[in-house]
Amino acid sequence: MSFGLTSTVSRSLFNHGQVPPAPIPLLNALRRPTDEPPSKRQRVDQPLPRKRSVKDCLRDQVYPLVQNATAGLKHDDYHLHALTIKAVTVLSISKFFRRRWDETCGYLSKTDLGILGSQARDIVAQLTEGSEFRVSPTPSSPPQPRLPRRATQQAPTQGQELEDSETSEEYSETEESDESEDSDGSEDSEGSEESDLPELEEVGESEGLPQFRAVNVPEVSQELEEVEALRRFSELVKEPRRLRVPHTPQNCTAPEPPRVPEPEIPEYINRQPCKSRERRQPNPQNRFYQITKKPYLTAEYRKAIEAGTRLPVDASTASIASEPIVYHVDFTPQEITEITEKLWRPRNERLEPTLETLMQWVRLGGQTLPAPSGRSLRDMNAFGADLWEGRVAEIPRVLSLSAERVSHQTEKREGQLRRASRFSSLLMAREISGNQGFQRTRQYLNFQQEFNTLREDDMEVVAEFTNCAGDVTTGTWISNESFLCGTTTHSDTHNQQYNKPGNLLLCSASQGTLRAFPDHRIPRPRVEKGENSTEAMRQSQDPWLYSSVVSSDYNVEDDLAYTSSFDKTVKIWRVDPQGVHMEVIATWQHTGNVNFVAAAKDRSGRVATAADSPTDAVRIYTVERGNEANSTYQTFSCSRTDAEGSDKWAYFPATMQWGRAKGCQHLLLVGYSPRSLTGDDTEIPEDKRTSGEIILWDAEQGMRINVFTASTANVFEVAWHPTLQSFIAATTPNSLSVSARKVKTLIHIFQRDKERLGGGGYAQYQSLDCYASDINELTFVPNSPRHAYVSAACTDGKVYIWDTAQGDKPIHTLSHGKPIEEYYGDREKEDTGVKFTAWNTTLDRFYTGSSDGVVKVWNIRRLREPFVRDILTAPGPIAWGGFSPDTSKLAIGDATGRCFILSIDDRDAPESHFMTLPGTNRRLRRPQQLIPHPEPDPPGAEHGDDMDIDTELDDATYARRTYLDTQYIRLTKNPVIGAVQGPQYSETNLFCRDAHLNQDPAAPLLAEFERFQKASEADSIGRRRRSVRRVKIPAPPDERLKAVHAKNKKQDFTLEQLERGEIDSLVKAGALLSIEEDWGFVYEDEDMTSSDINAASGNAGRNKKYII
Structure with a gap:
């Protein structure tokens, strides 16, 4: 938070007193910025002489000239001390002395001293011609009182003046000593606060008291004036006076004036009783007139304070008053009149109560101005300094300081000027010294990093959108000009009446639009209990319930965007790069709310999803172009079994x-x-x-x-x-x-x-x-080939920063303010805390956003003061943020349904967001509402009136699309065998690798798993021999087949073709001449052992040999 107060104030040039001017703690406590090293001073051959003050110049060079001019005068005839001071004062205000003092820095030349010596002799000669500085003889008899026509204040005697001077000096010394105890005691501050003019001592003439005489005046008005004069005179002579003279003072007592009889007023004169004139009191409703102390500062101080108010003040480090602070009150005409009446006047002369009179009084070296009520000696010294310089305000004013937020335009202008100056300095340093970055800059610099930092510091809000469905909790940039984001919605049974569209949005930064899409929705379920269960509520609410969109991602290789929602789906989008439109091309159904979706960056087309499911919660899809809806996936689950059952x-x-x-x-x-x-x-x-x-x-x-x-x-x-x-x-x-x-x-x-x-x-x-109980986000960014910065954004409103090269303790704890939303109990459990942390192009800028609604920028490479500035103050807690691919824009979402776009170029602000105030040329940027989507058609009749049925596909349809249509498995014609592996089954990677040799699916099974497989086959197929399937009866042959059959039949071997002797020899050898002979064997349905099988195989082989 910044306020419009800053900067220390400079000291005044003239000060006519020994009391230093009052410091302003609120301004003196501020520090000057130290972002840049001090500028290098130019080397010169001879150092410049230090300018000498006017006081020192008058004391060392002018005062001896006046003493030489008054050397021929006698103390018995003239007041030499007062005459010397008067002459020095006249010389000090002359134009010649002022010009030469300024040109010679206070060191006058011999020629100047000769001219001033001649002027001093002329001034002394003029002063001695009059009677002002002559010593008058002491009166021999006490004066007789005499009534003047109008009462005027009497001039004090010389002894009284000396006593008053002593009293004022004692008061000044006491006040100065008290203030010196509170000061830091530095010699520079004391020396700079001394007056530049020689001290003036008041010396008056030793005149006798005036004579009074009684005069009877018949007029009523004249008698009243005489009574008033006597009353004032009696008060004057009753005031105690202390005399300070080196010899015994001479007591002067005035005789009591004669009593004047009260005049008689005729009866025919109806007059109101005479009342003294009362001053008009100011309006009590103005609180500035109720102050008891009226401080006065010199014009130099007021100018410095006015310049300091243009600079911001950090409210977290400086003490800011809750109410306005009055730091200057000009003298009013009433106060000037009061001061004029208290001044000493020789020969009963009347002084005009004007500023010109007081100005002439101060310049001629008169006595110190008396302080009216509410004014201190310090205020009178400052007032005298302004009178000397002629810088007193003609119109009285009351100046005060108040803490106000610095306007955005002021911050923007000051930041641009500061960065432009820094940019020019870096360019010049690089031009002169090259990329070394140490010679002219006097510190090690990386110019590329410094330029990137200056570029990022130009970031400001260029667009703002409102009326989203809820907290903007997720988003992803599609291109440098567009991004999509998702929000949470009210979907519980007790707050469904607050559910509204706008949960999925597409923003176009170039066109300044934010469009809503209705795809993530479900039919509104019937509520059996609560206020939403009534028929009136069901009829008044939208038939669709828009679900929270909690995760999103974008794959550059496939040019596809993915969004997951609490409607138990993940949708695939084809998005326009300009952010004008997007369309859904596929939907993946899940068994629970899908909390995460993430696309791999290895160009493999894999997309991972995570749902609220106790088993197989994580799926890894392999996206198939053109068939995204039927993409295959693999799943895995948590291996812990603690929660089973x-x-x-x-x-x-x-x-x-x-x-x-x-x-x-x-x-x-x-x-x-x-x-x-x-x-x-x-x-x-x-x-x-x-x-x-x-x-x-x-x-x-x-x-x-x-x-x-x-x-x-x-x-x-x-x-x-x-x-x-x-x-x-x-x-x-x-x-x-x-x-x-x-x-x-x-x-x-x-x-x-x-x-x-x-x-x-x-x-x-x-x-x-x-040191936090819960962590929202982590960042892991390298700062060297082997080490990195690690940040943890926590729910306690703090961000902890580690440097892995500096141990296990955090090097910074970046704190945000109090959350906007109220919480009860432990903040770490009730508050969301910091939800956004990001790095940009350089490690000198780290961005955080928290529940206080502020996006802050930090420089963690600063050891003591890492805070840089606030770039955004949102009306709600910060919920999401992300940089564009080219790092030139930053999108921020808060918990009030607002979305902000920040850019380093103010030209990115859309023209449609600005409006011109009527009658002026002032343009204001206004937040824009999102563009709503067309209202979707109500759910169809297949959902029924209750609308309890979800849109998720049944198991049969889902299995067919996932496995059969993709040829991962195929169905055999034999209903007993059922489904077997298909041609594309190897793409699923669904193999039990532990059952194969070396975990290779192509390798043979291990003995243990093979035994289990044989046992399973025996259990499913059975040990009983199955009959051979019968061959179908062929159709009657045609002529072609009959000819082929006759030809083949001629080739058959028969015994008739053998000679008789050959047949006899075969019979003797035991040959089997007829295979259709029944040998009388009985079929036995028994299990045969391996030995029986081998024996049968051997006999069959021998029989076959005999047959051949």
């Missing part, structure tokens, strides 16, 4: 990230945490609340990779290193790894362990201590 809680995916560096982009990192199925965390066993699991899945091989150390704790968030095969995971601590009491969470850093695990697993090598 429980219907109250289970382990669900809490976070999911794909690898970012080369060599690990096919690895999916998933963190599990326990969660209640009903939303009540007390249903989770206490010893299981800090449990969880880290699963690292290889999508190419379809297998899990081992992760050692801290892989069984509750996982909050994970993040991958952008260039190394390393990742971090925020988990709950365990008793073995935490010894400090303040450590509530741990951030583990894992890397591939090539030595112990053979390069196939990840192990922890460092652990960072965090």
Whole structure:
């Protein structure tokens, strides 16, 4: 927060008193900015002489000239001290002396001294001609009182003047000593606050008291005036006076004046009783007239304060008053009249109550101005300094300071000027010294990084959109000109009446539009209890219930966007690069609310999803172009079995990230945490609340990779290193790894362990201590080839920063303000905290957004003051943020349904967002509402009147689209065998690798699994021999077949073709001449052993041999 007060004030040039001017704590406590090193001073041959003050010049050079001019005068005839002071004063205000003092820096030349000496002799000669400085003889007899016609204040005697001077000097010394105790005691400050003119001592003439005489005047008005004069004179002579003279003072007492009889007023004169004139009191409604002290500052101080108010003040470091502070009050005409009446006047002369009179009085070296009520001696010194310079305000004013927010235009203008100056300095330094960045800049600089920093500091809000359905919690940039985002909605049974469209939006930054899309919705279910269960509520509400869109991602290679929602679906979108339109091309159904969707960046087309499902919660789809709806997927689940058999809680995916560096982009990192199925965390066993699991899945091989150390704790968030095969995971601590009491969470850093695990697993090598109970987001950015910065955005409204090269403790704790929304109890449990953290093009700028509604910029490379500035103050908590691909724009979403676009170029602001005020040329940027989508048709008749049926496909349709249409499996014609592996089954990677040799699906089965397979076949097929299937009776042959048959039949062998002797020899040898002979064997339906089978095979072979 910035306010319109800053900068210290400079000291005044003239000061006519020994009391230093009053400091202003609110302004003196401010520090000057130290963002840049001090500028190098130019080297000169001889140092410039220091300018001498007017006081020193008068004392050292002018005062001796006046003493020489008055050397011939006698003390008995003239008041030499007063005459000397008068002559020095006249010389000091002359134009010649002022001009030469300024030109010579206070060191007058011999020629100047000669001219001033001649002027001093002339001035002394003029002063001695009059009677002002002559010594008058002491009166021999006491004076007789005489009534003047009008009462005037009498001139004090010389002794009285000396006594008053002593009293004023004692008061000045006392006040100065009191203030010096409060000051820091520095010699420079004391010296600079002294007056530039010699001290003036009041010396009056020794005149006798005036003579009074009684005069009877018949006129009533004259008698009243005489009575008033006598009253004033009696008050004057009754005032006590102390005389300060070196000899015994001479007592002068005035005789009592004669009593004047009260005049008689005729009866025919009807007059009101005479009343003294009262001053008109100011309007009591103005609080500035009710102040008791009226400070006065010199014109130099007022000018410095006015200049300082143009600079902002950090409200977090400076003490800002809640009410306006009055720091200057000009003298009013009444006060000037009061001061004039109290001045000493020789020969009863009347002084005009004007500023000119007081100005002439001060310049001629008169006595110190008396202070009216409410004014201090310090105020009178400042007033005298302005009178000397002629800089008193003609119209009285009351100046005050108040804390007000600095306008956006002022901040923008000052930032542009500061960055332009810095940019020019860097260009000149690089032009002169090259890219070394040390010679002229006097510090090590990376010019490329400095230019990027200046570029980022130009970022400001260029567009704002409103009226979204809820908290903008997710988003992804499609191009440099468009992004899509999703919001949460009210979908519970008790708040469905607040559900509205606008949950999925597409923004075009170039055209300045935000369009809504209705695709993530379900038919509104019937509510049986509560206010939404009435028929009137059902009839008045939308038949569709818009679901929360909680995750989104974009794949550049496929040019497809993905959104997941609580409608249990993931939708695939084809988006226009300009953000004008997008269309859904496929939908993936799930068994629960889909919390995460992420696309791999390895050009494989894999997309991972995570749903609220106790089993097979994570799916990895392989997108097929042209057939995205039927894309295949592989699943895996949490390996912990603690929640099996429980219907109250289970382990669900809490976070999911794909690898970012080369060599690990096919690895999916998933963190599990326990969660209640009903939303009540007390249903989770206490010893299981800090449990969880880290699963690292290889999508190419379809297998899990081992992760050692801290892989069984509750996982909050994970993040991958952008260039190394390393990742971090925020988990709950365990008793073995935490010894400090303040450590509530741990951030583990894992890397591939090539030595112990053979390069196939990840192990922890460092652990960072965090003092927050819950972590929202992690960032992992390198600052060197081996080390990195790690940030953790937490629910306590703080961001903890670590440098892995500096140990396990955070190097910074970046704090946000109090949340906008009220909370009760523990903030870490009730508040959302910091939800947005991001780095841009340089490590000198780190962006955070929290529940206080502020997006802050930090420079964590500063050790003591990392805060840079606030770039956005939203009306609600910050819920999401993301940079465009070219890092020139930043999109921010808050919890009030607003979406902001910030850009480094103010030309990106759409013209349609500006309006011109009537009658002026002033243009204002106004928030724009989203463009609503057409109202969708109500649910069809297939849903019924109750609308309880979800749109999810039945199991048969889903199985057909997923497996049969993709030819992963096929159905055989034999209904007993059913479905078997299809031609594309190998693409599913659904193999039991543990059952094969070397975990290769193409290798043979292991003996144990093969035995189980044979047993399964025996159980399913059975041991009974099955009859051979009968051959169908052929159709009657045609003529062609008959000819072929006759030809083949002629080739048949018959015994008739043999000679008789050959037949006899075959019979003797035991040959089987007829195979159709019945040998009388009986068929036995028994199981045959392997020996029987082998014997039968041998006999069959021998019989076959005999037949041949």
